Amino acid sequence: MIIIRKFQPQDFQWVIDIERKVFNEHDPYLYMQFYETYPETFIVAEINGFVVGYVAGFLAKEGVGRVFSLAVHPSYQNRNVGGSLLKEIIEIFRSMGVVEIILEVxxxxxxxxRFYARHRFSQIGIKEKYYNDAENACLMKLEIK
Ligand SMILES: CC(C)(COP(=O)(O)OP(=O)(O)OC[C@H]1O[C@@H](n2cnc3c(N)ncnc32)[C@H](O)[C@@H]1OP(=O)(O)O)[C@@H](O)C(=O)NCCC(=O)NCCS
Known part of the structure; x- marks a missing residue:
């Protein structure tokens, strides 16, 4: 059973371990800052007492939510953990008056x-050489009511 809940400081090491396994590009300190600044939109997924995924988002401006990072431990992917995290942050953003959610991938x-497209995000642009290694980012958006 998946438990979706707010990030707590004791989850920090789990989150960093997942981040290192799937991205290895963010400064760990960023996640503590995230918790301090945007605690409402920093969510984890727990299975059998293990934190197996997280999503960190924030209100970019009034009405606009942004997903900064979403990741699931490789051993727990394709079991709807990512989908559950994304649905939760969409609902939280909705309750904050957000009408569009944007992210880069x-x-x-x-x-x-493909995962975001299945959750009805559409590609609205490309940011050239967005990442440190000069890979382009696709800018994706979901409109919500
Ligand atoms: C992208 C990512 C977050 C998706 O997480 P996930 O937990 O694997 O996502 P889900 O399980 O909800 O969905 C993944 C697939 O599993 C399938 N799936 C979900 N539950 C399933 C089930 N019970 N049985 C069979 N298939 C299932 C879904 O159909 C989905 O198919 P898709 O490839 O068409 O999207 C994850 O792969 C990840 O962490 N990747 C590395 C980091 C990353 O790229 N993050 C996003 C950029 S910010």
């Missing part, structure tokens, strides 16, 4: 692009 990350 690496253009070569076919799995994540």
């Amino acid at each position: 690496r253009s070569g990350n076919v799995k994540a692009r």
Whole structure:
């Protein structure tokens, strides 16, 4: 059973371990800052007492939510953990008056692009050489009511 709940400071090491396994590109300190600044939109998924995924988002401006990072431990992917996290943050954003959610994803990350498309995000642009290694980002958007 998946438990979706708010991030707590004791989850920090789990989150960093997942981040290192799937991205290895963010400064760990960013996640503590995230918790301090945007505690309402930093969510984790727990299975059998293990934190297996997280999503960190924030209110970019009034009405606009942004997903900064979403990741699921490789051993727990394809079990709807990512889908559950995304649905939760969409509902939280909705309750904050958000009408559109935007995010960037690496253009070569076919799995994540398909995942977001299945959750009705559309590609609205490309940010050239957005990442440190010069890969392009696809800018994706979901409109919500
Ligand atoms: C992208 C990512 C977050 C998706 O997480 P996930 O937990 O694997 O997502 P889900 O399980 O909800 O969905 C993944 C697939 O599993 C399938 N699936 C979900 N539950 C399933 C089930 N019970 N039985 C069979 N298939 C299932 C879904 O159909 C989905 O198919 P898709 O490839 O068409 O999207 C994850 O792959 C990840 O962490 N990737 C690395 C980091 C990353 O790229 N993050 C996004 C960029 S910010």
